[in-house]
Amino acid sequence: MTYFEFLNEHGVTLLLGTVTTIKVLVCSMILYVIISMIFGLMRLSKNRAIQGIATVYIEFFRGTSLLVQLFWAYYVLPFFGISLEAFTAGVVALGLNFGAYGAEIVRAGILAVPKGQWEAAHALNFTPAKRIKRIIIPQIFPIILPPAANLTVELLKATALVALVTVVDLTFEAKQINSITWLSAQCFGTALLIYYIIARFALVPFLRWLEVLAARKVGKERI
Template sequence: MAGSAPPHRPQALLLATGLLAFAAGLVVASFAGFRDFLPELLRGARVTVTVALGGAVVAVAAALTAGLLRLYGPRPLRWLATAYIETFRGTSALVQLFWLFFVLPHFGITLGPMAVGITALGLNIGAYGAEVVRGAIGAVPRGQWEAARALNLSQAQTLRRIVLPQALVAMIPPWGNLLIELLKATSLVSLITLADLSFKAQQINQNTLRTAEVFGLVLLMYLALSTLITLGMRALERRAARGLRRGRAA
């Protein structure tokens, strides 16, 4: 109907309102006896965000590489991509963290805790993301390939100019879920000596015995971070969809 609001606007407003409520809760908590340990939680949150951002970069790069190689790579690289995907999807992220942190040094490769956390979680989420990439590319109508072939475009040109822009729009919603899973998985890095948000919460709880207050505040902090991811991914989805519509209209 003419003049009606876009369907995504109420959802975005609801998420923004929730985010403001969480931020207000953190401000109130800082004046309600939490100001002594809130700085420690914020330091832990900085580690959590650093691991999540670094892991997201690794995950996107690994997913695009493995997904494309599994579809279009030469046979040896296709097998390698399949082995990576199945190995990291079929084993525990915790075991992968321990393997990189405790086992690799026996082979002469030593990585710091932050590098291990980013690499292990990124590769773990990237294995799931590779299937998202493969599915999104496969969902592009076959007629797009045939039209590109009629225009004498190579396979690489067809992927870059026609297929990937359309597949990207379909990839963004599941990638939002994967990035939230990555954020939650960062709590595992405390087991390889990183003082992340969950580790700081456990330390403070042991010292203060204020379990409900500490973990309630940490729950809100994780929820606020995941809401930011959701808002960012929905904004990216709308922008990609507008770009795709402009490209089709050109």
């Protein structure tokens, strides 16, 4: 069977899997960005309790394996009466796991904004909300986007794991086709290529574009 015949027969299935992978990626991306913002700010709170909650959350999710968290969300939560659909469980586990890593990036980004900026905003009598929104947040984006971009590529790779909790994504389809046809090189090779293409020609250019946009916003014509 030539490679073209293989694509002819299984290409559509793989493409459908790719669509699911992209769905998982987008959903968990949105979730992890929100979570990292919230917990990154909580880490910097002066309130000991809030800071403590954020630290425990971050250490817990960074300390255990994503796969364990995924299986926990899918197979153990039903014990507690919470039955999540495979897709939801996957997105939630990915979002929580990467949110913990992202929170550390956000925290470092906020700390990297020069102190003079806070003081100047203070001196100009801005309200705390306005200080964060108008002065600090626009400045943290150019700092946090490069590490966040790396993390997002890691997220794309991690989405492959949701196949193991029965989400029918690209990895799942590749495995399925492999078990029917035993054309391992073709189906896993194609899957690898698709992930590579998504990362190299869609995700990374998009993240670079965001970086340029953020840099331009604060008047830095970088990159």
